[in-house]
Amino acid sequence: MKYAKLLKCIRKIPxxxxxFNIFSAYGKIGFVFVLLMVLTGIISVLFMGxxxxxxxxASLEAPGLIHPLGTDDLGIDILAQILHGAFVSIQxxxxxxxxAGIGGSTLGILAGYCGGWTDKxxxxxxxxMMVIPQLPLMIxxxxxxxxxxxxxxxxxxxxxxxxxxxxxxxxxLSMRQEGYIIAAKSYGAGFRHLAVKxxxxxxxxxxxxxxxxxxxxxxxxxxxxxxxGLGDPTSKSWGVILNRSINxxxxxxxxYWKWWVMSPLxxxxxxxxxxxxxxxxxxxxxxNKGDKL
Amino acid sequence: MKYPLLKVxxxxxxxxxxxxxAVHNLSFALRERESVGLIGESGSGKSSLALTIMGLLxxxxxxxxxxxxxxxxxxxxxxxxxxxxxxxxxxxxxxNSLEVLNPVMTIGEQIAECIRRHLGLNNLQAKKKTTELLLxxxxxxxxxxxxxxxxxxxxRQKVLIAMALSCDPEVLLVDEPTMALDAANKxxxxxLLLSLQKEKGFSMLVISHEFPVISAMTSRLLVIYSGNxxxxxxxxxxxxxxxxxxxxxxxxxxxAVNPYRDMWGIPGEATMPSENQCSFxxxxxxxxxxxxxxxxxxxxxxxxxxxxxxxxxxxxLLKGSSLCKCFHVRFREIMACSSCDIEVKAGxxxxLIGESGSGKxxxxxxxxxxxxxxxxxxxxxDRKVSGNSETSKRGGVQIVFQDALSATNEHFxxxxxxxxxxxxxxxxxxxxxxxxxxxxxKNVQLPSDDLFLRRRAYTLSGGxxxxxxxxxxxxxxxxxxxxxxxxxxxDPSTAANLLRLxxxxxxxxxxxxxxxxxxxxxxxxxxxxxxxxSKGKIIGHGPVRNVFRENRSICLG
Numbered sequence: 001m002k003y004a005k006l007l008k009c010i011r012k013i014p015x016x017x018x019x020f021n022i023f024s025a026y027g028k029i030g031f032v033f034v035l036l037m038v039l040t041g042i043i044s045v046l047f048m049g050x051x052x053x054x055x056x057x058a059s060l061e062a063p064g065l066i067h068p069l070g071t072d073d074l075g076i077d078i079l080a081q082i083l084h085g086a087f088v089s090i091q092x093x094x095x096x097x098x099x100a101g102i103g104g105s106t107l108g109i110l111a112g113y114c115g116g117w118t119d120k121x122x123x124x125x126x127x128x129m130m131v132i133p134q135l136p137l138m139i140x141x142x143x144x145x146x147x148x149x150x151x152x153x154x155x156x157x158x159x160x161x162x163x164x165x166x167x168x169x170x171x172x173l174s175m176r177q178e179g180y181i182i183a184a185k186s187y188g189a190g191f192r193h194l195a196v197k198x199x200x201x202x203x204x205x206x207x208x209x210x211x212x213x214x215x216x217x218x219x220x221x222x223x224x225x226x227x228x229g230l231g232d233p234t235s236k237s238w239g240v241i242l243n244r245s246i247n248x249x250x251x252x253x254x255x256y257w258k259w260w261v262m263s264p265l266x267x268x269x270x271x272x273x274x275x276x277x278x279x280x281x282x283x284x285x286x287x288n289k290g291d292k293l
Numbered sequence: 294m295k296y297p298l299l300k301v302x303x304x305x306x307x308x309x310x311x312x313x314x315a316v317h318n319l320s321f322a323l324r325e326r327e328s329v330g331l332i333g334e335s336g337s338g339k340s341s342l343a344l345t346i347m348g349l350l351x352x353x354x355x356x357x358x359x360x361x362x363x364x365x366x367x368x369x370x371x372x373x374x375x376x377x378x379x380x381x382x383x384x385x386x387x388x389n390s391l392e393v394l395n396p397v398m399t400i401g402e403q404i405a406e407c408i409r410r411h412l413g414l415n416n417l418q419a420k421k422k423t424t425e426l427l428l429x430x431x432x433x434x435x436x437x438x439x440x441x442x443x444x445x446x447x448x449r450q451k452v453l454i455a456m457a458l459s460c461d462p463e464v465l466l467v468d469e470p471t472m473a474l475d476a477a478n479k480x481x482x483x484x485l486l487l488s489l490q491k492e493k494g495f496s497m498l499v500i501s502h503e504f505p506v507i508s509a510m511t512s513r514l515l516v517i518y519s520g521n522x523x524x525x526x527x528x529x530x531x532x533x534x535x536x537x538x539x540x541x542x543x544x545x546x547x548x549a550v551n552p553y554r555d556m557w558g559i560p561g562e563a564t565m566p567s568e569n570q571c572s573f574x575x576x577x578x579x580x581x582x583x584x585x586x587x588x589x590x591x592x593x594x595x596x597x598x599x600x601x602x603x604x605x606x607x608x609x610l611l612k613g614s615s616l617c618k619c620f621h622v623r624f625r626e627i628m629a630c631s632s633c634d635i636e637v638k639a640g641x642x643x644x645l646i647g648e649s650g651s652g653k654x655x656x657x658x659x660x661x662x663x664x665x666x667x668x669x670x671x672x673x674x675d676r677k678v679s680g681n682s683e684t685s686k687r688g689g690v691q692i693v694f695q696d697a698l699s700a701t702n703e704h705f706x707x708x709x710x711x712x713x714x715x716x717x718x719x720x721x722x723x724x725x726x727x728x729x730x731x732x733x734x735k736n737v738q739l740p741s742d743d744l745f746l747r748r749r750a751y752t753l754s755g756g757x758x759x760x761x762x763x764x765x766x767x768x769x770x771x772x773x774x775x776x777x778x779x780x781x782x783x784d785p786s787t788a789a790n791l792l793r794l795x796x797x798x799x800x801x802x803x804x805x806x807x808x809x810x811x812x813x814x815x816x817x818x819x820x821x822x823x824x825x826x827s828k829g830k831i832i833g834h835g836p837v838r839n840v841f842r843e844n845r846s847i848c849l850g
Contacts, residue, residue: 179700180710183765186663186692187714188685197713201704 023281030277037271041087044080051080052236063259070259072241073248078259081241082267088237089271092149092222096156097214104161105207108168109199112176113191122165129162138221142230149232152225156218164210171203205286212279216272223268238264297322298496299346299383299464304358306338306345306520314565315341315354317520317572323464328490328497330511330528332504332543336563338520339500340388343466346498347385348375362464380411384462388469389450394441400427400452401437404459411460426455430485447478454486461493468500483509505549508532516540519563519572522591524606526598533836536594536606538577538640545821551838553817555793557800571603578640578800579608608674610773610805611637611660611690616669618655629655630829632669637773637807637822640799644816644837645809647826653809654695656826657775660807661692673773684769685718691771695778697759703751707734710750711764733764736798738790756783760791767798773805780815792819817841 023031044052055075056067063070069078111122138155145151175181181198189197225231226239233240245251245260299322306316315338323329331339344350346360348367360367362382367375387393395403404426405419414422424434430451441449450470457465470486471479483506490497499510507514507528514531516524516539524537532550535541542559544550561576571577571584584603591599600606613635620627630652637643645653658664660671662678671678673690683689694700701710711730720726731741737760739745750758759782766774774795780788796819798804810816816823816837823840825833833840 178702179694179696179762180702182663183692183694183700183762184713184717186661186681186684187717187769188681189717193717197705197709198702202702 022285023278024284026277027281030274030281033270033274034278037086037267038090040083041090044083045087048080048083051077052084056080060254060256060260062255069263070256072244072260078241078263081236082238082264084236085238085241085264086267086271088149088235089219089222089268092153092156092237093215093219093275096153096160096218096222097211099153100157100160100214100218101164101207101211103157104164105168105203107161108165108170109172109195109203111165112169112172113194113199119169123169126162126165129159134159135224138225139228139230142225142228147230147232149235152222152231153218155225156221159221160214160217164207164214167206167210168199168203171206172199175199175202205282209279209283209286212275212282216275216279219268219275220272238268298325298327298363299323299498300359300361301342301346302359302361304342304345304356304360306341306350307355307357309354315520316345318358319517319520319522320358321515321522321525323496323498325463325496326490326494327513328499328511330507330514331498331500331517332502332507332514333517334543334559334563335502337517339502339517340468341520342517343385343468343498343500346466347379347383348372380407380457380462381460382462383464383466384457384460385466386450386453386457386468386470389446389453389472389474391441391449393453394449396441399438399440400444404437404452404456407456408459422459423455426459427452429458429489430455431481446474447481450474450478450482451485454482454489458489458493461495463495464498465490465495466498466500470499470501471503471506472501479506486510502543503549504532504544504547516543519565521572521588521601523573523601524599525591530598533839536598536600537573537602538579538607539573541607541640542576551836553841554821554837555796555818557796560800578804579604607641608639609636610639610674611635611807612672613656613660614669614672616656616659616671617667618652618659618664619667628829630659630826633826633829633831635660635824635831635834637805639772639805641821642796642799642806642808642819643822643824644820645807645824645826646811646813646816649811651826652829653811653826654777657692657777657807657809661690661775663692687718687720687770688772689769690773690775691766691769692775693759693763693766693777693779695781697755697762697782700762701750701758701765703749705750706747707739707750707753707761708746710761711768714765714769729768730764733767734761736767736794737761737764738787738794739764756787759783760787763791771804773807775807775809777809778811779808780810780812813841 020028053076056077057071057075059071059073059075061067061071067077067079069082071077107122111119138159141155141158142152145154175198181194184194184198222231222237223239223242226235226237227243229243231237231239241264242261245257248256251257251261302320304316304319305314307314319342321329331342333339341350345356350356351372356368358368362378365378367378370378401420401423404423408414408419408422423437427434427437432448432451436444436448444452467486471482474482486497487510497510499507501507511528514526514528515522516531516537518539524531524535524540531540532544535544539559545554546556546558548556559576564572564575567588569586569588571589574580574584577584581604587603589601589603591601592605594600594606613633615632615634617631618629620629633656635656645656647653655664659666661684662671662680662682673683684691708730711733712726715721715726715729734741739757739760750761753761759779763779780792783791795806799806808816808820820837823834823837824831825840833843
């Protein structure tokens with residue numbers, strides 16, 4: 001049975017691929033780049049072993065045939081580090097965005113549906129979170145929780161759940177006035193039915209866009225935190241590479257910065273940009289009721 | 294109190310050759326100078342009753358019970374003595390047809406024969422009396438020499454009246470006096486009979502199936518069904534406010550009573566009367582199990598009104614009493630409705646009309662239990678409505694909203710929308726639900742194939758969405774449907790089809806509707822009762838024809 005279902009899914013793929021055309025050119029580029037990053041991240045973790053840890057050449061080699069992006073001060077291949085860092089960045093981005101998106105929208109639905117003091121409480125915390133300057137808080141929290149990947153994700157989630165929560169609440173508030181919710185309630189529908197059948201499908205598109213935006217925010221935040229030395233120093237993420245390269249005394253006196261600083265920075269910018277392109281396309285699609293997706 | 298001139302008690306008539314029970318346990322009294330109407334569908338036993346009273350069915354039917362004229366029991370009299378009473382005391386104006394009169398005798402001869410036999414006058418006197426009678430009924434005495442086939446229908450009716458009155462009877466039974474006559478002749482015959490009654494002072498039993506005739510000629514009305522009297526009361530009141538489903542069916546079927554409305558007959562076939570169940574059972578829209586176990590007897594339900602129904606007449610399905618609702622909008626209080634009383638009877642379409650902003654929708658939502666009233670209570674079938682207590686089950690109340698686009702979730706498929714209530718109340722199996730969904734879609738004239746069921750709601754037009762919403766309400770088989778301007782979004786043809794459909798369901802299943810509209814023409818066309826609302830108050834209500842006649846200015850203003 002399961003096998004048959006799987007086959008059915010596989011058979012549907014060509015049809016889904018045709019739908020790829022609904023993205024704009026930028027969106028397509030972004031999508032391909034994100035996919036590339038995900039794949040290289042996975043490949044590096046699975047097949048490249050310790051390449052990002054073990055020196056494989058002389059220190060501070062310029063980009064060449066063996067080391068396409070050169071090596072760092074310890075002679076470790078920078079490309080290998082960046083590929084491995086992609087995995088960390090995407091991991092952080094995905095998990096923190098998902099947690100913040102799901103958690104935030106759940107709280108938002110509850111606030112919108114229950115109203116009263118639940119609404120006041122949740123929205124109150126939300127307002128506080130939005131008013132507090134994020135970077136200082138992030139630094140404080142990062143220092144407080146201590147450096148580890150899990151804690152970074154936690155900090156990012158704490159700082160970013162309020163946006164999806166507000167979006168979800170606003171949508172649920174307006175949906176509550178709709179005839180179909182009133183009708184469903186009159187048939188005796190409870191919160192579970194309303195949430196599963198109406199609220200969640202109703203807010204899913206906007207929450208999805210907001211989650212995608214959160215991914216790029218989380219990637220930036222992770223890079224920022226580790227750059228400041230508040231991240232996990234052993235994680236070998238892009239932030240760690242940047243941190244180490246900038247802290248290398250006299251880096252700008254030499255040409256080393258051209259590959260050691262620029263390459264992690266460029267992939268970071270490209271990845272965030274790509275995700276933004278996808279988010280923009282998704283927003284347009286949902287706005288036009290993209291049933292084709 | 295006037296002494297009953299003719300008293301019929303527990304009369305049963307059973308035809309010998311077919312064993313058909315034509316009249317069953319029927320009792321009524323006719324007082325002096327009174328006219329009583331007898332109305333019913335054809336085959337309900339009206340004519341059998343008239344013939345039995347005349348004693349003309351003795352040979353072909355078994356008669357039980359008593360028929361007393363003053364103090365004489367007619368059923369016990371031997372044929373010879375009955376002859377003396379027949380025509381001279383009780384006379385019958387036969388149903389008008391060529392067969393009643395002897396085609397080879399002239400009119401004059403036929404009337405004179407009657408006079409000679411019963412009054413014992415000689416030829417000359419009889420001829421003189423014939424001339425008098427013809428003049429009395431407004432016919433030229435010259436017609437006495439004519440043969441029946443030479444007369445028009447109206448003239449023949451007059452001849453029949455003249456014959457019946459030839460012996461100055463005390464009781465006149467009139468069987469379908471105006472059948473097959475045109476409006477002018479009808480009017481003339483009615484006036485003639487009324488003026489003759491005034492002059493001669495006889496009592497009349499008018500048998501007819503036409504409400505205008507009964508209404509013009511009688512003061513009291515008996516409604517007869519399958520040989521049983523099902524309702525009795527003052528003629529005007531019975532017509533204005535029928536209390537038995539059968540009477541209501543008859544009134545609704547009559548365009549003369551309500552010229553704007555659609556005509557709808559009572560569905561189903563009449564059955565034989567039976568001792569232990571209601572004879573109207575199979576056609577009744579408000580039957581319950583008890584109706585099949587006992588024969589209802591006539592019971593007094595209010596002053597001067599008796600109804601034979603196990604449920605005590607047409608039941609009041611929904612009752613809202615002194616409903617108040619106030620909205621607080623930006624430091625202002627808006628009284629959406631104040632002390633509104635509303636009553637919806639089973640099997641009727643009640644229209645709530647009023648300009649927009651008069652509080653119609655608020656009332657509808659309170660009645661459905663969606664809004665909580667500040668004051669007042671709503672009862673559905675004598676149960677208090679609180680929250681979704683009546684909307685969350687099959688056979689309860691359903692409401693269809695005005696805005697169909699908001700009433701259905703645009704991301705749902707058609708099947709999901711229509712099936713949702715069943716899913717929520719967890720009714721039946723998946724296949725049973727699907728079957729009901731398809732049926733409901735068919736009922737609202739939407740396709741029910743799989744392709745359509747899978748379509749998303751936003752691909753539908755406004756009218757289709759509205760019908761989907763109605764189908765969703767119909768899967769719950771509501772007893773009462775509160776429809777808030779449901780035809781406002783539909784094109785005229787679809788609206789007409791939909792309203793006819795709802796009306797058909799109403800006639801067949803006894804489904805009741807509270808229709809909220811500002812369309813007066815529509816309200817006149819479909820509704821039975823009307824409530825007029827203005828500025829949060831109910832300013833008039835009653836049968837649709839009365840409300841529109843009395844409150845013309847209010848309705849239009």
